[in-house]
Amino acid sequence: MKLNSFKQIQSGLTLVELLIAVTLSLLLLAGAGQIFFGANPTYRKSNEEIRLQDSGRFSVEAISRDVRLAGYQGCADPNLIEPNRMSNVADTVNPFDEAVRAFRVDSTGDWSPSRPTDLNSLVSANAPRNNSDVISIQRASARFSQLAIDMVSATGVVTLANNNLGLVANDIVIISDCETVDIFEIGSVTVTTAPQVEVTFTTNSATPDRNNFSKIYTNNARVMQLISRTYYTKNNGKTNRSGYAGYSLYQHESGDTSELSEGVEFLRVGLSERIAGGGLKVLTDDLSSADLGNVVGVQIAMLVQTAERSRNRQDGNSYDLLGSSFSPTDYQSEDLRSRRIFQTVLSIRNRENRG
Numbered sequence: 421m422k423l424n425s426f427k428q429i430q431s432g433l434t435l436v437e438l439l440i441a442v443t444l445s446l447l448l449l450a451g452a453g454q455i456f457f458g459a460n461p462t463y464r465k466s467n468e469e470i471r472l473q474d475s476g477r478f479s480v481e482a483i484s485r486d487v488r489l490a491g492y493q494g495c496a497d498p499n500l501i502e503p504n505r506m507s508n509v510a511d512t513v514n515p516f517d518e519a520v521r522a523f524r525v526d527s528t529g530d531w532s533p534s535r536p537t538d539l540n541s542l543v544s545a546n547a548p549r550n551n552s553d554v555i556s557i558q559r560a561s562a563r564f565s566q567l568a569i570d571m572v573s574a575t576g577v578v579t580l581a582n583n584n585l586g587l588v589a590n591d592i593v594i595i596s597d598c599e600t601v602d603i604f605e606i607g608s609v610t611v612t613t614a615p616q617v618e619v620t621f622t623t624n625s626a627t628p629d630r631n632n633f634s635k636i637y638t639n640n641a642r643v644m645q646l647i648s649r650t651y652y653t654k655n656n657g658k659t660n661r662s663g664y665a666g667y668s669l670y671q672h673e674s675g676d677t678s679e680l681s682e683g684v685e686f687l688r689v690g691l692s693e694r695i696a697g698g699g700l701k702v703l704t705d706d707l708s709s710a711d712l713g714n715v716v717g718v719q720i721a722m723l724v725q726t727a728e729r730s731r732n733r734q735d736g737n738s739y740d741l742l743g744s745s746f747s748p749t750d751y752q753s754e755d756l757r758s759r760r761i762f763q764t765v766l767s768i769r770n771r772e773n774r775g
Contacts (some may be wrong), residue, residue, distance in 0.1 A: 449471035468726040468760065472683060476724040476762035479669045479681040483651050484766055487718045491519030491770040492559040494596035494642055498770040503594065503601035504634045512536050513592060513603060513646065515558040517713040520768065522689040523554040524707050527653075533708035535761065537671070539650060546677050548652040549667060551706075551746075553719070555651050559770075560644040561585070561595045568616045570638045575631065580730035582615040585588065585645055592648075593619075597641035600634045619643070648742040649673045651680075653687050653722075660728050664755055669722070685723045685759070688741035692717030693770075706741040716771040729756035 491498040493515055512518065523550045524530050535542065539556065542680040550553050568581040578595065580587075587593065591606045607620040623631045649671055655681060656668040669684040670677055690704040695715045703710050704719065721741040735748045739761055748755055 429649070444612050445558060453652055460485060464728070465730045466656040468728055472724055472726045472758065472760055475681045475683045476722065476760060479684050479722055479724070480720060480762050480764050482669070482671070482680055483720055484764060485649075486557040486559065486649055486651075487520065487555075487720075487766045488769050489559045489562075490557045490768050491515045492562075493558055493594055493601050493770075494564070494644055495598040496596045496601045499773050501599070503602055505605050505630065506602060506604040506621060506633070507627045507630045508590060508605040508622045509603050509630075510538060511560065512538050513648070515560065515594075515646070519558055519712075519771070520691070520715050520718060521556040521712060522691055522707045522710070522718075523556075525550055525552055525554065525667040532706075538648070541654070541675060542650070542672060542677075546670075546672070547654065549654050549686070552653050552686045555687070555689045555720075556646045556648065558646065558651075560596075561647055564644045565640045567637060567641045567643070569631070571636045573632045574636050576636075578619045578621075578637070579612065580617050580643060583609060583611075583617045584614060585643070587617075587619065587643075587645070590622075592646040594644045594646050595633070595637060595641055596644070597637055600637075603646060604633075647673070651687070653684050656682065658682075660757075662729055662756070664752065664757070666727060667725075683724045683727060685725050686746055688719075688721040688744055690719030690721075690742045691715045692719070704744075716768055718766045718768065720766065721761060723759055724762055725759045726757045730758045731756045 446608060454469050480524065493503060498516060505511065505513060525531055527550050529547065529550055542548060565580045565582060565585050568579045571578060571769065581610040587606055587609050589606055589608055593604060593606060595602050610618045612618050646679070651669060651671055653667050653669055656666045658666040660666060666681045666682060667685045669681045671680050675740040688753060689707070690702055691707065691710045692713055693701045693703060694716045695701050719742055723739050723746055724740060734754055734756060735758070738747045739759060741761065748759065
């Protein structure tokens with residue numbers, strides 16, 4: 421009797437019970453699968469929207485930082501003190517009068533105003549997108565190197581306490597003592613008594629009147645790098661899963677072009693110009709008519725798209741960027757990507773008292 425009772429306790433599932441268990445498991449798996457596949461498109465859409473927001477905010481902030489500091493030249497008041505540009509420094513290198521420059525590239529690739537010589541490399545693969553804008557900012561770097569000793573003459577070397585800026589030959593730098601500003605191209609950088617370095621400037625027989633500093637600087641002067649950054653949009657060479665081209669915001673500096681933020685389709689720039697009487701004139705169309713020396717503010721507007729499809733139907737909206745209308749149906753058929761406008765109005769801190 422005990423043996424029979426043991427066998428009954430150890431008996432397994434019947435075939436019917438096993439089939440019921442398998443059926444219930446399959447039903448549970450099917451339900452879980454429906455939930456997963458139903459949520460996956462929602463997840464992808466949410467992820468694309470998050471990336472779009474991040475890209476737009478980052479792009480606006482990247483340009484904003486430079487615009488706010490445009491025209492900065494150390495402790496020298498940029499509203500009063502115009503720098504002396506020494507030999508081999510182009511007239512376009514001018515953070516006093518041309519701290520901010522804006523250009524419009526039309527449907528044929530022509531620039532207005534004309535592309536300056538310092539941006540001649542923005543052609544072919546590095547050319548801005550048609551019907552978009554370009555903004556270029558000039559300023560001194562926030563970091564500096566102090567003079568170690570007084571200069572001997574206005575044509576002599578500049579001895580720096582250190583080379584924490586990593587200066588090399590052909591760099592364009594600014595020297596300032598709050599009263600005077602000179603911009604020069606470095607001829608050589610030589611280590612003397614480490615960490616001190618001697619910096620010379622290039623000379624040019626074609627402009628002999630610019631082969632000297634404005635004064636003999638003392639050791640209270642500082643040397644800063646001249647930063648000249650240009651922002652614009654162009655094709656990034658990528659295609660999404662649907663085969664559509666992607667566009668990004670790019671930064672051009674010191675001859676190098678790098679991708680900053682993916683998804684920026686178009687850039688529009690507006691300039692606020694101080695006019696007689698203290699009023700403001702806002703230019704969003706004819707940028708070539710701007711008096712760059714009196715530009716005190718900048719408007720930035722960007723149309724940013726998701727990298728992948730995130731809509732169920734084509735985007736039929738029209739987007740207004742500072743008075744310019746952009747309709748995706750006009751330039752991209754059957755495109756299921758979402759788009760958003762990101763814009764800001766900026767004051768140029770170093771120009772607030774100009775005019």
